[in-house]
Amino acid sequence: MHRNKSFVSLREARHPGPAIEPRVLTAAAAADRELRLFLPPGCDLLDGLAAKMQELGILTAGVRLAGGDFDAFSFYTGVPDPSGARAATFSPSHEPTLPVTLVIANAIIGLDEDDQLKSHCHAVFLDGNGTSRGGHLIPGACRIGGTGLAAWATATGDAQLKVRHDPETNFPIFHPHVGGHSDGD
């Protein structure tokens, strides 16, 4: 802990590719659907969210979650990439003591390179010992337990997010995408 005026100097990330302009990318659309979803026990959190959105014809949404229990749960954290191909990579999966209680999470649902819905979700949760932990939840590996879990979603209409390869970071990453074409770079 330190006081506001005595920072360590800021470090910048070094990525394998050159910096690409513009540094912020946006797509705008009129207000779209607002949804409350309830995911039952036994449902995989992220696969369930993505499959239901696909069924509803929603191509991108921001999702807010809090509370709920899990009887299976795995997550990644960010670690340096020993290969040097990227500035960082995902850790091996962490398997916390069960049951896990979700404290709070955000998820982004968008399109992958084949126009299938995929999710990106970061959360803080309590493991079975009551210890607070956090990271990147793994789709297909976080199964809802207890009595289920509510999620609130904001769909974005034509202002979509779609994965494409980012030469700067060498990651596949969500980019804004309007009306079937990229706003691109």
Next chain:
Amino acid sequence: MATETKNIMVEEGHFARVISARVRPNQDIVEAIEKICRQQEIAHAVVRSCVGSLMDANLKLGDGDGAPVQHVPGPGLEIAITAGEVRKDSDGQPKARLYGIVANSDGLSFAGEFLRGQNLSFVTLELILQEWLPD
């Protein structure tokens, strides 16, 4: 005795445009969200969902210049902005206040307000913002 309410402000309004955005690496996330709002000519907005990563995090705990700051070393911190609001300042410029969660490589978690100018995006920040129009 009744609770004093005369200083509690209420603003009625409605949500309008939705913005999907990506912030590339090495951008301060508070300033980047303000830039997005300027580009889209949005005065007031809320963060509807946001995930990404930071090089390092500096989280303000309390208010004012002397507030304690929690420094969380990265790189590759996983973050979510769980409460974020943009309001126009007295000059009509959008100003963001962002609160959220941070997780390091060991899966340890932290939380607080992202301090302006002190939280650089690492790989990406993915963001759904929504405009708020006061009536």
